[in-house]
Amino acid sequence: MPTIAPRVQLRYGDTVLDAGSGGVFEHRNPYTGEVQARIPLAGAAEIDAAVELAAAQADSWRRWTPEARRDVLTRFAELLIEHRQDFVDLQALDGGTPLHFGRRIIDNSVSWARYYAGWCDKLSGELISTLDTREYFSYTAPEPYGVVGIIVTWNGPVISLGMKVVPALAAGNCVVVKPSEFTPFSPDLFAQLLREAGVPQGVCTILTGGPEAGAALVRHPKVAKVSFTGGPVAARQIMHTCADQLKPAVLELGGKTASLVFPDAGDLEAVANRAVRDCIGVLAGQGCAVPSRLIVHEDIYDEMVERVTAIAATYKMGDPFDPEVKVGPLINAAAVERVCGMLDRVRRDDAGRIVLGGNKAGGDLADRNFVEPTIIVDVDPDHEIAQTEIFGPVLLIFEFSTDDEAVALANSTPYGLGANIQSTNLTRVHRLAERLNAGGVYVNGARQNLPHTPFGGVGISGYGREGGRAGIDEFLRYKTVSIIEPE
Ligand code: NAD
Numbered sequence: 399m400p401t402i403a404p405r406v407q408l409r410y411g412d413t414v415l416d417a418g419s420g421g422v423f424e425h426r427n428p429y430t431g432e433v434q435a436r437i438p439l440a441g442a443a444e445i446d447a448a449v450e451l452a453a454a455q456a457d458s459w460r461r462w463t464p465e466a467r468r469d470v471l472t473r474f475a476e477l478l479i480e481h482r483q484d485f486v487d488l489q490a491l492d493g494g495t496p497l498h499f500g501r502r503i504i505d506n507s508v509s510w511a512r513y514y515a516g517w518c519d520k521l522s523g524e525l526i527s528t529l530d531t532r533e534y535f536s537y538t539a540p541e542p543y544g545v546v547g548i549i550v551t552w553n554g555p556v557i558s559l560g561m562k563v564v565p566a567l568a569a570g571n572c573v574v575v576k577p578s579e580f581t582p583f584s585p586d587l588f589a590q591l592l593r594e595a596g597v598p599q600g601v602c603t604i605l606t607g608g609p610e611a612g613a614a615l616v617r618h619p620k621v622a623k624v625s626f627t628g629g630p631v632a633a634r635q636i637m638h639t640c641a642d643q644l645k646p647a648v649l650e651l652g653g654k655t656a657s658l659v660f661p662d663a664g665d666l667e668a669v670a671n672r673a674v675r676d677c678i679g680v681l682a683g684q685g686c687a688v689p690s691r692l693i694v695h696e697d698i699y700d701e702m703v704e705r706v707t708a709i710a711a712t713y714k715m716g717d718p719f720d721p722e723v724k725v726g727p728l729i730n731a732a733a734v735e736r737v738c739g740m741l742d743r744v745r746r747d748d749a750g751r752i753v754l755g756g757n758k759a760g761g762d763l764a765d766r767n768f769v770e771p772t773i774i775v776d777v778d779p780d781h782e783i784a785q786t787e788i789f790g791p792v793l794l795i796f797e798f799s800t801d802d803e804a805v806a807l808a809n810s811t812p813y814g815l816g817a818n819i820q821s822t823n824l825t826r827v828h829r830l831a832e833r834l835n836a837g838g839v840y841v842n843g844a845r846q847n848l849p850h851t852p853f854g855g856v857g858i859s860g861y862g863r864e865g866g867r868a869g870i871d872e873f874l875r876y877k878t879v880s881i882i883e884p885e
Contacts, residue, residue, distance in 0.1 A: 403427070403435040403491050406582045409589070410448040410603045419443040420607045423579040428494030428727045428767055429717055437582045440607035442614035445574065451600035452545045452572035453620045459601045460542050460570035464519035471515035471564055474595035478508045478560075481591060485556055485584055490718040492581035493552055494726040494767070495681060497719065506847065507560030510865075513849035514564040517870050521569065526878075536880040542570035543622040546873060547615040549636075551628040552580035552729055553684045558627045558650075559588050559604075561847070561864045566625070567602060569873035575604040576615050580729055582606040616640065616647075625872065626650065627686075630858060648862030648872050650686070651855060652787045653815030656808035657689035658798075658830065661697045663820035664842070670705035672843050678710055678771045678791040682725045684733075686859075687816045687846055690788060692795045693807050699797045703775055706795065707754050710771045713791075715759055725791055727767040734758055734767045737790030740783055741772065749781035750774040750794070785811050801830065809835045814856035816846055837863075 403425065408415040419441030427434040440448075459467075478485070485504045489495040495503070523538035546566045550558040555577050566573045577585035589604035605611065609632065616624050616639045624647040626636055633649050640647045663669045677688045694702045718726040728734050738758050744750045755770030772792040777784050784794060798804040808817055817836040819827050820843075831839040837855045840846055847853045852863040862872050 404488070404583055404586070406435065406437050406586050406606060408438050408440055408444055408605055410444060410605065411451050411599055413447070415444070418605075418607070420611050423582075423608070425579070425582065426730065427491060428729055429490075431731075431766060434491065435582075437579055437606060439579055440576070440605035440611045442610070444605055445576070445607070445611050445614040446618065448574045448600075448603040448605055449545055449547075449615070449618045449620050451603065452574050455598060455600040456542075456544045456572045459572055459598070462570075464521070467568060467570070468515050468518035470596040471511065471518065471568060474564070474592055474597070475508055475511035475515055477591040477595055478504065478511055481587060482508075484587060487719075488583040488587060489554075489556065489581075490726075492555070492583045493681070493729055494718045495554070496723045496726045497721055498724065499679070499681060500718075503554050503557050507556045510557070510560035510849040511564045514568045514870065517565070518568045521870070521874070523876060534880055534882055536878060538876040538878050540569070540874040541877055543873065543875060544571065545621050546571045546573045547618065547621040547624045548573055548575040549612045549615065549624070549626045549628065549632075550575070550577050550585075552578040553681055553686070555581045556584050556588060557847070559585060561849075561853075561869070562625050562627070563588075563592075563602060565864075565870045566873045567597065569870050571873055572601045573603075574615060574621070575602065576607050576612045577604065579606055579608050612636075613639070616645075617643070619643065621645070623647065623873070625862070633860065648854075648864070649860035650862070650864065651815075651858060651860035652813060653686045653688075653855065653859050654691060654785070654787060654811040654813040655687055655689040655816045655818065655836075656691040656693050656834075657818035657820065658804045658808060659692060659694045659698065659702060660819075660821035660823070660826065661695050662822050663698075664822055666698060666701060667705060668843075669820050670702060670709055673702075673706050673793065674709045674713065674771075677793045678713055679724050682728055682769070683791040683793075684729065684789045689816075689818050690793060691784070691808075692793060693798055693804055694795060695804075696797055696799045699795075703753065703773075703795055706793065707773050710754055710773055710793065713771045715763060715768050715770070725768070725771055728769060728790060729767070731767055733789065734769055737769050737788060737792065740788060740790075741769075741792070744774060744781065744783050747778070747781060749783055750777040755791070779807060779810050787813075801826070805830060805833045809833075812858045815854075815859035816840060
């Protein structure tokens with residue numbers, strides 16, 4: 399169990415740097431709070447060099463045979479598996495990810511890598527016939543963009559990289575990636591394994607940096623498309639830059655997922671277990687798609703509140719390396735302050751009744767970045783706590799009596815990443831799925847980000863898709879070739 403953070407360097411082409419033009423980030427272990435590494439940050443100079451290398455490789459990489467690209471990316475997926483435990487440990491050092499969830503992230507990333515490796519030799523256009531006196535012969539040909547800029551955030555970077563980098567490469571693009579300085583270790587290993595798998599120098603460069611490095615990547619004129627995962631402030635800045643250059647972007651942003659629970663949901667203990675596991679048990683609630691709003695039918699409301707509260711009370715907080723721990727630290731002290739500020743305002747505004755937790759953790763964890771698993775009932779649906787992302791281990795429970803009320807509550811925020819339904823009545827499920835404002839609707843515990851299904855948001859949750867054919871199409875543009883006989 400490596401509890402010592404590895405050294406991170408900036409690597410692009412043959413260049414290896416211990417210091418970058420973006421300065422140095424003192425990385426604090428999210429659990430102990432101690433500085434565990436000094437991370438060299440890329441700035442505009444290193445980003446520019448990496449984009450130039452990528453641009454120089456673009457023509458060669460897109461002309462690799464699809465089979466050769468597939469074999470390299472398949473080998474990469476195998477290397478991810480071989481290094482599973484390394485990644486699990488690194489994620490605990492990166493962002494305080496508990497072991498049980500760290501394993502899920504890696505297994506998921508492997509699935510995405512395998513899935514998109516398999517697309518390399520299956521990309522094709524279509525033949526289009528038109529009725530015309532002079533016969534047209536038209537076809538479309540998928541082409542890569544050239545250089546794609548990828549920016550990911552700190553919550554589970556390895557899955558974000560699997561969802562973005564592998565399909566971008568499979569489509570024949572070169573990529574320059576900027577992970578968050580808060581989680582530098584696992585993306586660094588990801589980059590090393592791409593090299594080891596045989597991805598040529600310059601085709602994929604991963605450079606850790608701060609927001610300035612991200613901004614430099616977006617505005618680089620040789621970056622033809624941007625794929626971003628993060629928050630709304632950065633997303634708006636990115637869109638402004640993209641608008642100036644008329645550059646397309648995929649935006650995977652935040653969410654406020656509602657989970658509707660009906661009396662016919664089946665085993666209510668299993669439903670309650672999932673409700674806690676998928677919110678509080680996912681990175682202490684720091685997930686874009688965590689179902690943070692449980693919307694429960696009045697007939698089972700009291701029972702569900704009781705079950706959910708009892709289960710959440712058993713969730714152990716602590717050292718992410720402790721296999722029993724289900725709730726790790728928040729990413730940093732500022733995050734704890736933000737979440738506790740929201741909880742204070744719930745009390746101040748009488749906007750809900752806190753039935754479990756509601757405070758910064760005490761005892762042995764008092765001087766660390768922990769917030770107690772928290773359940774809030776009788777929530778004011780217009781309050782900030784019900785309208786914005788919390789990004790902490792907080793589950794809100796609402797009550798409804800009719801389907802219309804349930805839909806209205808679920809659709810009452812500007813987000814639209816996912817929505818969950820717990821019901822065995824499939825007629826109801828289909829009817830409600832159509833009415834929920836969300837990029838995806840998941841029923842009875844169906845997993846959200848399966849590689850073969852598109853994932854993404856509507857509303858302020860962003861646009862564009864990752865997963866399935868739609869996900870690789872984001873990294874392709876279709877050229878139309880039309881031919882007629884000369885007159
Ligand atoms: P953030 O938006 O502040 O930063 C994300 C990344 O963007 C970082 O690498 C950062 O350095 C970079 N960045 C910041 N400003 C930039 C700029 N002006 N130009 C270019 N790059 C810039 O991240 P955050 O708000 O702390 O991240 C959490 C958010 O990410 C949450 O809202 C969460 O829901 C969302 N998220 C979404 C998904 C998804 O798939 N939909 C997945 C994970 C996280």
